[in-house]
Amino acid sequence: MSRVRIVPTGAAAEYFGGSGEEFDAEAGNLFQLVEVLDARAPGFGDAAGVQLVFAVNGEVTEDWTAPLPERAEVLIVTKISGG
Amino acid sequence: MNAPEAKSGFRHVGTRPVRPDGIDKVTGKAIYSPDFVAPGMLQGAILRSPHPHARIRSIDTSKAEALPGVKAIVTADDFPTLKSLMVTMGESAGNIIHVSRKCMAQGKVLYDGHAVAAVAATSAVIAAEALKLIEVDYEVLPHVIDIDEAMQPDAPLLHEDMVTEGVQPRPDKPSNIPTYVSKTKGDVAEALGRAAAVVEGRYSMPMVHQGYIEPHACVASWNADGQANIWCSTQGAFVVRMLTASVLGISQADIRVTPLEIGGGFGGKTTVYLEPVAMLLSRKSGRPVRLAMTREEVFRASGPAPGVQIDFKIGATADGYLLGADLSMKYNVGAFPGNGVQVGLITALYHYRFESFAMHGWNVVTNMPGIHAYRAPCAPQVNFAVESAIDELAYKLGIDPIELRLKNAVVPGDPGFTGGTLGEIGFVECLEAAKAHPHYSAPLGPNQGRGVAASYWINAGGPSVAAVSLAEDGSVLVTTGSPDIGGSRASMAIMAAETLCIPYEKVRVTIADTSAIGFSMVTGGSRTTYATGKAVIEAAETIISIMKARAAGMWGVDVADVAWGDGEAICLDPAKDNQRLPIGKIAARMNNTGGPISAEASVNPHDYLPAFGVHICDSEVDPETGQTTIVRYTAIQDVGRAIHADYCEGQIQGGAVQGIGWALNEAFIHDKAGRLDNPGFLDYRVPVCSDLPMIDTVMVEKPNPAHPFGVKGVGEVPIVPPLATVANAVSRAAGVRIRDLPLSPDRVYSAIKSKG
Amino acid sequence: MPQPGYHAPETVQQAIALLSKEPGARVLAGGTDLIVQMRSGRIASPLIVDLKRISGMIGIRASGDGFAIGAATPCTALKKDAAFAAAWPGVVEAANLIGSVQVRNRATMAGNLCNASPAADSVPALIAAGATCLIAGPSGERELPVEQLATGPGRTGLATGEFVVELRLPARPKGGGDAYLRLIPRTEMDIAVVGAGAALVIDAAGTCTAARISIGAVAPTALLVADAGAALVGSKFDDAALGRMGEAVRAACSPIDDKRGTISYRTDMAAVIARRAVAIARQRAGEAN
Numbered sequence A: 001m002s003r004v005r006i007v008p009t010g011a012a013a014e015y016f017g018g019s020g021e022e023f024d025a026e027a028g029n030l031f032q033l034v035e036v037l038d039a040r041a042p043g044f045g046d047a048a049g050v051q052l053v054f055a056v057n058g059e060v061t062e063d064w065t066a067p068l069p070e071r072a073e074v075l076i077v078t079k080i081s082g083g
Numbered sequence B: 001m002n003a004p005e006a007k008s009g010f011r012h013v014g015t016r017p018v019r020p021d022g023i024d025k026v027t028g029k030a031i032y033s034p035d036f037v038a039p040g041m042l043q044g045a046i047l048r049s050p051h052p053h054a055r056i057r058s059i060d061t062s063k064a065e066a067l068p069g070v071k072a073i074v075t076a077d078d079f080p081t082l083k084s085l086m087v088t089m090g091e092s093a094g095n096i097i098h099v100s101r102k103c104m105a106q107g108k109v110l111y112d113g114h115a116v117a118a119v120a121a122t123s124a125v126i127a128a129e130a131l132k133l134i135e136v137d138y139e140v141l142p143h144v145i146d147i148d149e150a151m152q153p154d155a156p157l158l159h160e161d162m163v164t165e166g167v168q169p170r171p172d173k174p175s176n177i178p179t180y181v182s183k184t185k186g187d188v189a190e191a192l193g194r195a196a197a198v199v200e201g202r203y204s205m206p207m208v209h210q211g212y213i214e215p216h217a218c219v220a221s222w223n224a225d226g227q228a229n230i231w232c233s234t235q236g237a238f239v240v241r242m243l244t245a246s247v248l249g250i251s252q253a254d255i256r257v258t259p260l261e262i263g264g265g266f267g268g269k270t271t272v273y274l275e276p277v278a279m280l281l282s283r284k285s286g287r288p289v290r291l292a293m294t295r296e297e298v299f300r301a302s303g304p305a306p307g308v309q310i311d312f313k314i315g316a317t318a319d320g321y322l323l324g325a326d327l328s329m330k331y332n333v334g335a336f337p338g339n340g341v342q343v344g345l346i347t348a349l350y351h352y353r354f355e356s357f358a359m360h361g362w363n364v365v366t367n368m369p370g371i372h373a374y375r376a377p378c379a380p381q382v383n384f385a386v387e388s389a390i391d392e393l394a395y396k397l398g399i400d401p402i403e404l405r406l407k408n409a410v411v412p413g414d415p416g417f418t419g420g421t422l423g424e425i426g427f428v429e430c431l432e433a434a435k436a437h438p439h440y441s442a443p444l445g446p447n448q449g450r451g452v453a454a455s456y457w458i459n460a461g462g463p464s465v466a467a468v469s470l471a472e473d474g475s476v477l478v479t480t481g482s483p484d485i486g487g488s489r490a491s492m493a494i495m496a497a498e499t500l501c502i503p504y505e506k507v508r509v510t511i512a513d514t515s516a517i518g519f520s521m522v523t524g525g526s527r528t529t530y531a532t533g534k535a536v537i538e539a540a541e542t543i544i545s546i547m548k549a550r551a552a553g554m555w556g557v558d559v560a561d562v563a564w565g566d567g568e569a570i571c572l573d574p575a576k577d578n579q580r581l582p583i584g585k586i587a588a589r590m591n592n593t594g595g596p597i598s599a600e601a602s603v604n605p606h607d608y609l610p611a612f613g614v615h616i617c618d619s620e621v622d623p624e625t626g627q628t629t630i631v632r633y634t635a636i637q638d639v640g641r642a643i644h645a646d647y648c649e650g651q652i653q654g655g656a657v658q659g660i661g662w663a664l665n666e667a668f669i670h671d672k673a674g675r676l677d678n679p680g681f682l683d684y685r686v687p688v689c690s691d692l693p694m695i696d697t698v699m700v701e702k703p704n705p706a707h708p709f710g711v712k713g714v715g716e717v718p719i720v721p722p723l724a725t726v727a728n729a730v731s732r733a734a735g736v737r738i739r740d741l742p743l744s745p746d747r748v749y750s751a752i753k754s755k756g
Numbered sequence C: 001m002p003q004p005g006y007h008a009p010e011t012v013q014q015a016i017a018l019l020s021k022e023p024g025a026r027v028l029a030g031g032t033d034l035i036v037q038m039r040s041g042r043i044a045s046p047l048i049v050d051l052k053r054i055s056g057m058i059g060i061r062a063s064g065d066g067f068a069i070g071a072a073t074p075c076t077a078l079k080k081d082a083a084f085a086a087a088w089p090g091v092v093e094a095a096n097l098i099g100s101v102q103v104r105n106r107a108t109m110a111g112n113l114c115n116a117s118p119a120a121d122s123v124p125a126l127i128a129a130g131a132t133c134l135i136a137g138p139s140g141e142r143e144l145p146v147e148q149l150a151t152g153p154g155r156t157g158l159a160t161g162e163f164v165v166e167l168r169l170p171a172r173p174k175g176g177g178d179a180y181l182r183l184i185p186r187t188e189m190d191i192a193v194v195g196a197g198a199a200l201v202i203d204a205a206g207t208c209t210a211a212r213i214s215i216g217a218v219a220p221t222a223l224l225v226a227d228a229g230a231a232l233v234g235s236k237f238d239d240a241a242l243g244r245m246g247e248a249v250r251a252a253c254s255p256i257d258d259k260r261g262t263i264s265y266r267t268d269m270a271a272v273i274a275r276r277a278v279a280i281a282r283q284r285a286g287e288a289n
């Protein structure tokens, strides 16, 4: 378990009150974090990975099994498309 | 054109071999989607709304059904009711309900050209005749096209249940604004207060279309046992499979999608408009059904790029350091919520080190077709405003426009938009190359002006699968799931040949259907050479290890004593006297050493890097008519490393040309009734050859350390800078700043006239 | 589903008979307007009468001192006729602004004229050159100045059974020169926002002795602006005369506001383009002296 800082932006902010305020959460990896956040904001789990991506300490992270570093910043951003 | 030939250390990377699909394409043998024929195939046609906004009271298809030769008719009633669900399309997400409603209007039509019914018949003439017999009872509603009008509280509402996301507290009334986004850093008002120079303006541009030569078309065949085939032109067969299955509520494995050759997509072919409709017509008729759009249908009912209205204020110190930017963006996303301003937020300002900024953005729905991806989607629009203002600022401060950009350019280690640090980006290198280019110091003639602009595009990674196998003679087959739009067969062959150290011609590349290879994301986002390329290289490396093991077996030595080089296994065991086994000999014996040699690699890389581009344009404006001539154009870009030099340059030139088209003449024009007034290439004016000079390209190569050959992705960034590059050049030549696109002759003429 | 009938008669009389029998019948020359309009559903015709098999319909021949151009002669063929191209370079250039090479290999000036678009490119050039059209019909032949054929956008004064057989141009007068220019947002494949044709005669001293100025795309039909020509006659193209010519052109304009241009832009440009066309025609006339 690591304590991480959640930074929801854009559409992600909608799930957590809309103001984009940061908060802390505890999870070992991104799978666990998604579960934690889905419990807090039902529906978040469906959007995660489809509409939203995670940047852990600035790096877009697709491997959700990787352990989250202690005190990591987890930025949640809207996926954007290329042409 | 300074592509380095045969770079040291590479045999193939950076060279310019002939593309393997070239002969078929130039001789007309290649099968594009409108060419495809299935036995017993029916011809489909779609009835489209003449109204931009109306409620469908009823649809009577009885007369059409009675027409001999009509085999099936489909309306919204034939589509399953779907639950709201976000799905991944291209690299972004969309609601499956909206995907379905773009295929067929449900309850309401939301734009001129919205599909309301479809027919399949034994001939195209009968199908067209049947459309005339379908009676639709419309309750015509007031429509809205303009961004400002759509944002008014009393504007006609497109979606009665749409509430703005991102606003606190959550609005209690619906509106035409699906999304509000914002991001701030520091205190902009304070920073601008300290500025030695401030520039402020409102910028706008209309909705524009990708204008791919090949219209959307498909053939679908859906059997009674539930299994189906779809042949279509697409940037991603897997996205067609997923969206069609989701819209119809069926299993993905029941649909086999075969991507045919594609005549351009530019992002516009990463979704479905026809395939689910053709599927339903096929199920009803029991026959394969073709649907193909006309050019007019493509313009009226596919996915253009958003128009915008942008207010921008920017200030700098006397020596040119950017202090603050105040940016407010409104993106016209057409009839459905889309990814518009979200991208604006990410691509507007991150190429400079602003001390502070405040960004606010709104997506606005209007009675126009819903937007879809178009080459660096949604970035050129905001870049036009930002890079125009930077140009004004440079002139106001008396600083060279490239110099000003150099003072503020981001460098490796600076923060990127995800909060992490930027890797080995080549922005400064591009600016330096632009400054040093002879174009930048060449003298200008009368009525001429020079403009520059810079931009970046994030690029993309994501999942791809590739398979590599050996034929018995040692020639090599590469199979991917990435449709070839810009020469990727050639690039994949180069990367495989480079890895295996064999001749380019010994490698042949096939684009497989969705049942023949594992999932691959769309060809788009400038990701294919990077991500699918990684899969190809990885599979080729596996082939090398297999071949080394087979050679070891043939020699009876330990595999550790076998090396690979020059397309052959080399025995390191001194007892064997440096023997060699060429790939052909290993292949010939493969069934005596363990069976066929083949390997598949599945990757999902995200260590891509953004691409940067700097463009220079000289324009000449006829002061009496306002007509603009592009006299000279140079596009400089960090390509990471060019795998196939010609196709990198081709991407850069193509992007520049499309951007020049947006700048000069392209625009969706709607009449008072809300109908698209220019649904054809006569009045939707993409540039013609004689409008353009040779687009000179300069490839800066700062390799991506995370790709075996250094690839960064080249296809999208070149469409971003041309808008401001041209506008800056024209504003100089005309002696008056023009902040609205397109720079059509009448607009430039009235600007010249108004300056007096 | 009615499909239009197609006939390719071999004589003018057969063509007249076919056209007289069916009032909705359409003449086909190059088809670059007709087929496009039929495919888009803008027009529906029960009968198509192709002119290209009728002898004499394709080609340019001398007629007295001047030229007779068969109604089915494609625009690119005009360039290849050295005598005609030398006599009326403005007309040849105007016809070869139409569309692309592929379009011009089929498109004809007679079709351009009979399609009666106000923006037709060859028409102002023909008007300035003083061209006439020879019309054949059930009641015989008649000859009409080109400027009198179109009666409005898409409409002509041709009666049922009538069609244009040939265009006739006079010989180039001594000291004569012509030119046509158009303004389009692109450099080709576009429709004129404004077009202007000029045909001048100047004497050895450089004085204008005759001038015909015609404008396109700024009124329901292409116009001969007599006042504009008159403003130049007797002058040596001084600014005052050119200014009066420009004013006469502006006064003749009655354009519409549409996606291709506003009223004020079209009116301003008509004068600019006419002046530029006059400059080229004058230079050609000077070279001819």
Ligand SMILES: Cc1cc2nc3c(=O)[nH]c(=O)nc-3n(C[C@H](O)[C@H](O)[C@H](O)COP(=O)(O)OP(=O)(O)OC[C@H]3O[C@@H](n4cnc5c(N)ncnc54)[C@H](O)[C@@H]3O)c2cc1C
Pocket: C026, C027, C028, C029, C030, C031, C032, C033, C034, C035, C036, C051, C071, C097, C098, C099, C100, C103, C106, C107, C108, C109, C110, C111, C112, C113, C114, C115, C119, C120, C121, C122, C158, C162, C163, C164, C165, C189, C190, C191, C192
């Ligand atoms: C891609 C494209 C670009 C174009 N660009 C231009 C341009 O730049 N400028 C321009 O002016 N036009 C342009 N056009 C329009 C068209 O090419 C011209 O008007 C051309 O001159 C028409 O000639 P045609 O022989 O093809 O006519 P057709 O299509 O054969 O006929 C046109 C009309 O005239 C009638 N007609 C033809 N011949 C006769 C006759 N002898 N007697 C009576 N009626 C007759 C026909 O029934 C029909 O109604 C363009 C068209 C296309 C498709």
